[in-house]
Amino acid sequence: MKRLLLVVLTSSWLVACSSVPEPTTHTTVAAAAINGQQQQLQQLDQWRLRGQMALFDLRQDDRHGLYIDWFYSAELLTMRFSHPLRGTIARLEQRKGYAELIDDDDNRYYGRNAQELLLKYFNIDLPVDMLNSVVMGKQLPTMAETKYQLQATDTQQLALLSDFVMVAADQLWNAQLRQYQPVNGIYVPHSIDLTAQTWRLKLKVSEWKF
Template identity: 25%
Template sequence: MLKKTFLSVFLLLLLSSCAQQPSRLNKVLLATSWSIQQQQIVALNNWQLTGKIAIFTPTERHSFNIHWQQFENDLQISLTTFLGISVLKINKTALLTTVIDAQGKTYTAPNADVLIYSLSRLDIPVELLQQWIKGNPVQANYRLNKNNQVAQLKQKNVSPNSWSIRYSDYQTLTGIALPYKLELQRKDVRLKFAIEQWKILP
């Protein structure tokens, strides 16, 4: 009888202890799951996406088709109208960025962000966007959703003109959760991406 009572008390204490630990356990599982997810995103270096991008400024609104191809740190971005007319092409390597506009004029500079700003007066963070577009919050503070995916991020150390991003849709491709809808905002400029297809390249 004493043995049975001891066992009952032990089980009661064990269950009571477990009941007090879920928040801590959930935090550990959350951190582990996000760590694995981020490792997958970081390792994804060769990919392409197609979709649409909308650009909003106080005086203008434009919508384009976007095709983005990435190989390590080199990228090619092509913007076209809905009729397929080329609007902008960006080719970036480690040493040089080349931009070809709608008139076929070519511009080059070592830094992609500086070159695009000089041409458009839009401060678009191309360098960081190579990671942010995948849902990797480099150089940013961020918040995760219930599925351990980045729900929001805010660029660090550029106050008060930091970029912020809100992610509203993810889908899984070969085991990696990738964003399909995201919106970047900085002061009065917004960029909305509606990605239709991701493709992982060899």
């Protein structure tokens, strides 16, 4: 495992997340409430988030933490991984059919997409394309066992995606999206937890921009 996964996890925020009471979720909600939320998310053609990410290698019983600055649009995906003391550890950029990773020694690595480079360089097999939708709370057709949190607004009731299972990167992922807060009037999650057989990813978002 490369240098990124040698970063020591500062786990206080993980402990804090585990102590927050679970919100009430619903398996049966009105289609209009789901569509109302999803239509708002579909209007966003680009976004940026900053936060802390924790990766758990369930095969080796290891956990690793880092800060992430993540930008997404239809044409460009960038991820900057960093540590508060060491600064930037790696920068990842993906365009259509092309991806590049630059490490902290300015070495460059190339691949077809971000998922391929993360697996090649860090030995992490993450479904990046799925994550680009999931971190926002977007619902995908291949999701199953979906649950929702209900959020009343001045004009309507919204159903915020909170739980689902989905196959991606040849693994079955269980997801929990929590701590929804409005950003520019649109509710997005600030706590994302994805678990598969070999990996678990926890993302604590400190800032959303769109």
